[in-house]
Amino acid sequence: MTVLRTPGGFSLRFRPRALAVGAGFAVLAAGLGVLAIAGGDYPMTPADVLRTLTGGGTPAEEFIVTELRLPRLVTALLVGAALALAGAVFQALVRNPLGSPDVLGFTQGAATGALVVVVLGGSSLALSGAAVASGLATGLLIYAIAWRNGVHGYRLVLVGIGMSAILTGINGYLLTRAPLMDAARAMLWLTGSLDGRGWSDALPLLTVLSVLTPVVLLGCGPALRMMELGDDTASALGVPVRRLRLVLLAAAVLLVSFAAAAAGPVSFVALTAPHLARRLTRAPGPNLLPSMCVGATLLVGADLLAQRAFTDHQLPVGAVTGALGGAYLVWLLAMERRAGRL
């Protein structure tokens, strides 16, 4: 812990290691981002990319970078950061490292709305809107069912897992009702893909993230750290537990829903990013900011891999995060088992 004090009674406390992890991943994300923009049907050198980004590119380069590749990269960064933030919040709220939005049914809920639009036939804007709306509706429903003198960790997890199973069933049914072409498009969306994302996909998420990041990090962050000590201890310390939980659940559900609207339900980022951040910072607490940096890096890295792993075709990014995240989870379980914690 390092403390900065200024005259006038102001003081800031931070962990240099956590700061270094956050900054390190931010730099890594930027580096991967430049590589991602450089590659493709019209290859550029990283120097070309930097020149174009700073306004010195040819009109062709300008178009390729700012209209085609940058929106995809920005969407990846935002989706990664949003999912990681939501995951870190969920894990801290339910005090369970498996408490992520993919496990608790929120992602499946967002997918249900999107699938309904696919079956009925609708624009991609309608699809995004429906994903957000049904993600929020799922959040409300889970909250209402889990509510009993406030919402407690375990109930939320159990209700969420049940809801997730039901929604997966509904989603499967909806897929069988869709015409074949639409079902293929829906499957791609369900895996999570950043292919062809433009500014119109990035902007809604950017807006939500720029409003909710300060609310969650600065407004709720310190209180969320107290929640780790248990509901009673947190409220004894002056945390308005119920209100905090409601605000944070709403924020996390919004983040997940808008992330799903932008890129589909990309799996495992919300689960793994906060884990990885915590292991690297070695700090107790939700590690919100480091988690966001790790999440953004993971998704950009996964998308880069998805685009370049096979020369003849691209993978959807969700397939890569699923494979990597699944492997990480297995490794983690093995480690925990060896440490005797499981």
Next chain:
Amino acid sequence: METGTTRLSGTGMTLAYDRRVVAEGLSVAVPDRSFTVVIGPNACGKSTVLRALSRMLKPTAGAVLLDGEDIHRRPARQVARTLGLLPQSSIAPDGITVAELVARGRYPHQGLLRQWSREDERVVDESMTATGVADLADRAVDELSGGQRQRVWIAMALAQQTPLLLLDEPTTYLDIAHQIEILDLCARLHEEQGRTLVAVLHDLNHAARYATHLIAMRDGRVVAAGEPGEVVTAELVAEVFGLPCRVIEDPETGTPLVVPAGRRRAAVLAPEPA
């Protein structure tokens, strides 16, 4: 020692979990600067009363008053600077050190731009010294023994710097030596720092020895309240716990000592050992 005034009291409280009513029309008062101990048989509502007094449970009727004002109408942080609580179970985050955990007790005194003042640092050091965990400051809480861990949690509650401190069964799960250690610590905090303490205890003899004010409960009612010397009688123990016993003088402290009647009558009738 007791001034007759009270900063914390509950009046006409109906306390219930969902629809199960634990107490109706219950009133309790905590005398200022007292070490108040609540006793009673299992399920008599003693922990529930403590939860109500610490605003963890909102009475469905009646009110808890802190400094004359309904505790639920006051801002949470403000209450947390006046009233502290050590709950029965708390969770130590993985890998957190003693100093970090105790530091979290400063939360109600901190803000976004005032994250760690010199005052915070001083109070945390003092709290660790007062509870004898200063030497453990950099150890991980998970590695400590049960007694040490309980002292760390008490240190955290002390760091909150509240004139009133509530403890819900602080000696449960500890062996006899650690129980006495924790109670001695509480008594010292009460005497030296002038804090008002309220504890729920299971052991009647511990309660009689350490309390300056006893509240005996049964079936959601207060059966008796007052100084242990007046409250703890064989009749009261029979009424509250349904336990036949004798009350003698504690040879160590002169406080009442409850000796349960033996299963064999002969044991009761035998002359007192010299």
